[in-house]
Amino acid sequence: MSNVAVVGGHGQVARHLHPLLVEAGRTPVALVRSDDQRAVLEELGAQVRLLDIERATGPAFADAFAGCDAVVFAAGGGPDGNIERKRTVDLEGSLKSIEGAHAAGITRFVQVSAISVDEPVGDDVSPVWKAYVEAKRDADEALRLSALDWTILRPGRLTDDPPTGLVALGEEVRRAEVPRADVAAVVAAVLDDERTHRRQWNLVGGNIPVADAIAAAARG
DSSP: OOOEEEETSSHHHHHHHHHHHHHHEEEEEESSSSSGGHHHHHTTTTTEEEEOOOOHHHHHHHHTTTOSSEEEEEEOOSSOOOHHHIIIIOOOOHHHHHHHHHHTOOOOOEEEOOTTSSSSOOTTTHHHHHHHHHHHHHHHHHHHHHHSSSEEEEEEEEOOOOOOOOSEETTTTOOEEEEEHHHHHHHHTTTTTTGTEEEEEEEEEEEEEEOOOOOOOOOO
């Protein structure tokens, strides 16, 4: 695998991911809305391509994925109260990425989602949180129904703590925090691992090295 398209290429997880891909001998292709982000991303080793995920169509995604061997969907509508962006970024961005991958002939697709989004949302949550959970849930369902070789990673609450290299990974892992840097490490590690195809796992901080955690989750 050489070129990896990263949708949401200026996001916090993505900025941890790019150097890991470079270290593994791959070229991260960071897909971003603004050329103002180019210098930062190129310094991290990424090739930059412009793509406005909210306005671009599926064919435009396919064009942006040209020459890539895999897609990582790491985009998010941000922590603000904009309900509409939960739909246009977290859900529709994923749907168009899936469509674009199919059209570009790419089969490998890794999606960064969120823990517990399949669980019912209570009446006491904010409308913004409800929209976020529903967007992530529906995006994951669409990816599971696709013919792609997908992996869905569902991190717990993301932190900016330094990477530990130690995680807990699996279908029944309970909600907890996890550094964004460790999420990026797991994304990088599963890309070439066929054992992770068509698997969905929760991901939180733990006490098992990333490679061992992936091996254990794959056996389970």
